Amino acid sequence: MQILRLQSLDLKDAEQIAALSIQLGYENEINALFNRTQQIIKAIDNCVFVAKADDRIVGWIHGFIALRVETPLFVEIAGLVVAQDFRKQHLGKELIEAVKEWSNSVGVYKVRVRCNVTRTESHKFYKNIGFSQNKQQMVFEMDI
Helix, strand or coil: CEEEECCCCCHHHHHHHHHHHHHCCCCCCHHHHHHHHHHHHHCCCEEEEEEEECCEEEEEEEEEEECCCCCCCEEEEEEEEECHHHCCCCHHHHHHHHHHHHHHHCCCCCEEECCCCCCHHHHHHHHHCCCCCCCCCCCCCCCC
C-alpha cells in the first residue's frame, strides 16, 4: 500500500475518487470533480493524498488550511474515505498521518475534522486515533 500526495490528476484517477466519494454519499459529475480536484491540488493551502493498492486508488483525504478571523490557523480535513474492502487496515489513520505531516511542514499545528452526526463508526475511528470532540454544530446552506 502506498500513500502519495496527489500532484496531478488524470481521468482514471478522477473516476476512482468519484467512486469512493459515492461511498460517502456524494454523487459527482465526473468532469466537475476532475476540474475541482485539479484546482485543489494546485492550491498551496490544500493537499490531497491517496492510498493506492495495485495502481488503484483505494482511499483519499483532502486537507486545507482554514483561515478564520476568530481562531488560530488549523488544517481541516475536508474529506476522507477508504474503500469498504480496505477498511480496518489502518489506511484512514495513515492518510490522516500524511495530512498531519503536511500540516506541520506548513507551520500549522492543529488538525480538525467535521463529521456527520449519523456516522457513528467514524466518530469512534476519530476518537480512537486521538481526536477529541470539540463541539457539535448544524450546517445551513442556501442556493443563490
